[in-house]
Amino acid sequence: MNESLLPFNATQTERNLSLVTKRSSSLPVNINHLWDPFRCPENLLPWLAWSLSVDNWNSAWPTSVKRQQIANSIEIHRRKGTVSAVKKAMAVFGVQVELSEWFETKSTPHTFSVMAWAGDNFRDNHEPVLTEAYYDALKRAIDYSKPVRSHYDFKVGILFDSDFGIGVVQQSLAIKRVDGEFIYLGAGLDGDLNIGGINQGHSVTRMSMEL
Structure with missing residues (x-):
């Protein structure tokens, strides 16, 4: 059964985008957790810190400090x-x-x-x-x-x-x-x-x- 909601005249680009989106739901990472500093996988914390403009960062810090630093970033910038x-x-x-x-x-x-x-x-x-x-x-x-x-x-x-x-x-x-x-x-x-x-x-x- 075809689960795509695209119309029969969809372009190949649209079909490719639909396929990528469908595959993203089966990734080993819960996408809903990626923007949560306390649930984001530890190996992805540097990327989350970068996306939230964390000014003070060191990869040698304890994980709990890294997570709290990210969580406070927006409020500190404000x-x-x-x-x-x-x-x-x-x-x-x-x-x-x-x-x-x-x-x-x-x-x-x-x-x-x-x-x-x-x-x-x-x-x-x-x-x-x-x-x-x-x-x-x-x-x-x-x-x-x-x-x-x-x-x-x-x-x-x-x-x-x-x-x-x-x-x-x-x-x-x-x-x-x-x-x-x-x-x-x-x-x-x-x-x-x-x-x-x-x-x-x-x-x-x-x-x-x-x-």
Whole structure:
């Protein structure tokens, strides 16, 4: 039985198009999922990111971060140049953001400061919390969502829940201030907690940058 609805006098081009359309329904990918960042097949996420003009992308990111980045893209583009856009762009990477604008701190006009408290959804279990890749991803999130004329100071650190503050706590603290480039402090500070101790590693890197 011929399932085509084309008239008997249809051209060969029309018949070919009908055949292609019919075959598309039997593809191994559910077409209805291709535009959904949370159901799109993982290997097709880069193409979905490109089609939605995602500005900040890295193939090495965890899949959950990639999907959230795509999901937030349209809203970030709508609000670019605002505080909410900066916070939303950074929230993808599991950070708590404290942002102060120049008029709130009586600083130089068109400047702002950002304190990003790192989360743990950006890493595998064996990796440090604060890495150069993590820092670069956060900085790019600010760069593409902030007002073009604005300059900023950026700091990133690890914020532990109050639950870890009980018992005998041994704290290792490393602070480094640099201008213009990021330096990751190794020194055995991997940000992990050994609750048996309790040992708490707290690594904070301060960044002052003029763009």
